[in-house]
Amino acid sequence: MAEARIKSREEDYAQWYQDVIAQADLAEVAGVVKGCMVIKPHGYAIWEEMQKDLDRRFKETGHKNTMFPLLIPMSFLEKEAEHVEGFAPELAVVTHAGGKELEEAYCIRPTSETIIGHFFSKWIDSHRDLPLLINQWANVMRWELRTRIFLRTGEFLWQEGHTAHSTHQEAKEEVQRMLEVYRDFARDVMAMPVVCGIKSANERFAGALETLTIEGIMQDGKALQCGTSHDLGQNFGKAFDVTFQNEEGVRDFVWQTSWGVSTRLVGALIMTHSDDDGLVLPPKLAPIHVVIVPIYRKDEERDAVLEAANRIAGDLRADGLRVEVDSRTGMKPGAKYYEWERKGVPMRLEIGPRDLEAKAVMAKMRLAESDERGRPVKENLAWENLGVEVGKRLDAFQQLLYDRALAMREAGTQVVDTWEEFTAAFEGTKSAFVYAHWDGTTETELAIKDATKATLRCVPLPGEGPAVEEGKCVKTGNPSAQRVLFAKNY
């Protein structure tokens, strides 16, 4: 009876991912604009929850929001050699406007370091202007060759923080601080454990001295870069002449940082928690915490049930919960159950005549155990103190998701010392988080990628990954200071 709306993860992981997005009604490929997506209300609502939480964290760390132009003069990109080399191949360029060819072409921003650098040079004169701490919520465009919805699209939403400091030390502290904001957000809000580390020279941001990253592991063992924080040094300061006079009256270039996360996080959320029944959302990001499904036969029952459902919804909302009453007619309760489960709603309350009698509701969590007859376990909750009890269960659900994700990461993590073990971990389409010694050269990094498709995700920061010890490179046998993280990636 149950037609397979969602391909199982085991059968076809990539198809499963697309099916979950379609069935949860999160987004769709635009089609009429190559590589671009339409984010639908349920998907956008998740992004809005992410924005709300992150925006608060950015403001708590002293940043203010801004808006810079979508279009950037082409000459701006060319001012920083590595930057233009890195981004030129994926630029969309505007050559005509107002019915005539432009004197100078604009590109649609792939990121805003250059145009922000230009304005920083206008705004900064004195050490008293520093630090300058801003953020922008924006769309950017990178003309990628292959689209994967939420993970890699031509246009995407993100935030980009840009800061300027008087010393390199202060800039480095900012880079670290914002990485920690991302890590905390991933862990505490997305229920997603991440590995914090430093990108190799080969993987770092075009124009940065150093790029810090948070790397998440997906259910298929592949890594997803979930956020980055860059130490730009004085590269953009020099390119855009961003200088200030220090306390001694000496003019110097500012030290800059930039950091960002994107709507890719929605993809990370899906591939961390969801299952073959569809989307699974952590309560802290779920647009709907609780859906109430009324059950009735006769009209009199219907009125009484709906009245109770609406009253309960009102009470729960007053407790700060996001609640929806599914009062659609002509749809059996079972059909509603499946729909809300596909959409990832963490908790469902069923209320019918029997419950009115008992002054209670039946509660079912999105990840319920099944009984011996294969039916999901439900729990009877009294009306009295319902908000408190629901809140407890949502908190427990948030924790459960984190625990599951952490267990998944542990099961998918290996410490490897031989090339045989290394290649075995990445055989065929397999992937895992593999910690192995590396000799520190780009040459070896590329040779490993060539042989196994595994990429160097990061050099773990202190406290991340296995205990630091010296060893020999898994590929070349040359000396290595510590193990680094390899995985195939999205």
Place this chain on the structure above:
RNA sequence: AGCGGAUUGGCGCAGUUUGGUAGCGCGCCUGGUUUGGGACCAGGAGGUCGCAGGUUCGAAUCCUGUAUCCGCUACCA
């Protein structure tokens, strides 16, 4: 960008080999009966077959070009 596959009502597909003017399932609309894990009956609406050329008396079907999507590769948040 390279190689391969695809594009036919909202969705999933058949029809293409062998050219004759489009069909099925789901969904949708109306009415009725239903409603504690994906309801049923009856009636109904909806398609210039991705787009542009060409061949032909006639093209969803053959040819050329092109766009978009999917898979692998490559590039990247």
